[in-house]
Amino acid sequence: TPRGTVFLDGDDVCDLPLERVRASIGYAQQDAFLFSTTVSRNIAYAADDDLEADEELARVRRAAREASVEDDIDQLPEGFDTVVGERGVQLSGGQRQRVALGRALLRDAPILILDDPLSAVDAKTEAAILQAIDEEATRRTVILITHRIAAAKRMDKVLVLHEGRVVEEGTHEELVALGGHYASILREQELTESLESFEVDA
Numbered sequence: 001t002p003r004g005t006v007f008l009d010g011d012d013v014c015d016l017p018l019e020r021v022r023a024s025i026g027y028a029q030q031d032a033f034l035f036s037t038t039v040s041r042n043i044a045y046a047a048d049d050d051l052e053a054d055e056e057l058a059r060v061r062r063a064a065r066e067a068s069v070e071d072d073i074d075q076l077p078e079g080f081d082t083v084v085g086e087r088g089v090q091l092s093g094g095q096r097q098r099v100a101l102g103r104a105l106l107r108d109a110p111i112l113i114l115d116d117p118l119s120a121v122d123a124k125t126e127a128a129i130l131q132a133i134d135e136e137a138t139r140r141t142v143i144l145i146t147h148r149i150a151a152a153k154r155m156d157k158v159l160v161l162h163e164g165r166v167v168e169e170g171t172h173e174e175l176v177a178l179g180g181h182y183a184s185i186l187r188e189q190e191l192t193e194s195l196e197s198f199e200v201d202a
Contacts, residue, residue, distance in 0.1 A: 008111075026109040030116040032100030034091070039064075039073050040080040043102045064107035066132040068125045069098035087155075094120035101129070105136065112136055113143045120149055130154065149186045156180065 003014045013021050026054060034042050038161050043060045060080065076082040084090045084099075091099065097120050104112060114133070118126050136142055137154075144151060152158050153172035156192040160168035160182045161176065168180050175182035 019150050022025075024109055025111045025113060026104040026107040027113045028097075028101045028104035028115060028117055030119055031095070032096045034084050034096055034099060036083065036086045038078075038081050038083055039076065039091075039099060042099055043106055045103055046161075059106055060102075063102040064099075066135075067097060067098045067102035068121070068128040068132070069102060072098075092120075094122075094125070097121070098125075098129075102185060105132070109140070111141045111143065113145075115145045116147065117144075118146060118148050126150070149189050152182075 001013060003012060006013045008016060008021065008024055009179060012188060035045070040057065040060050044056055057080070061070060064073055064080075066199055073080055073082070076090070082090065084096075091092055101114065101117050104114065117129060117133075121129065126148070133142060133144065133151070134154060142155075144155060146152055149172075156171070158168075158170060159166050160180075162181055168175055168178060168182055170178070176186060177183075
């Protein structure tokens with residue numbers, strides 16, 4: 001990172017110990033990596049080592065609930081003690097993504113980076129995850145990478161990338177009024193949702 005471009009609580013990250021920078025960030029990948037261990041241990045990967053077992057399980061369940069995956073986990077053969085297999089093969093793509101989201105939510109870092117956490121979920125689950133993101137944004141900085149306008153519109157500031165470059169920035173309302181790339185994506189998504197709703201009604 002070039003000096004003078006990224007700051008953490010006013011300090012240039014170039015001047016901070018790497019351990020502090022890493023400890024300050026919770027990150028959920030779009031292509032979630034899970035370890036060949038239990039669901040519980042996958043979510044608690046970043047938890048404090050000195051937590052009591054009951055306290056850790058309570059935090060794991062809360063994180064899973066916020067990531068809208070608790071009910072899915074309870075349906076597994078051994079619940080939270082189910083071994084997910086190599087890279088999480090026992091889970092669907094959406095479940096793996098939400099387990100990784102739970103892991104990021106459990107980590108009490110001041111910055112939360114979410115890489116397209118809605119790409120493999122249905123509309124009901126999307127709404128629940130967006131509510132959890134709203135709650136997280138009240139107590140820490142959330143950086144959300146998404147193609148979904150329904151998610152982007154909730155952010156204080158939106159950066160629009162096109163071919164690897166920032167081409168627009170502003171609030172949801174400002175970008176809609178601008179009538180550029182963002183507004184075009186919004187119209188496309190609204191049309192798609194309308195067509196899907198028409199097909200269901202038909």
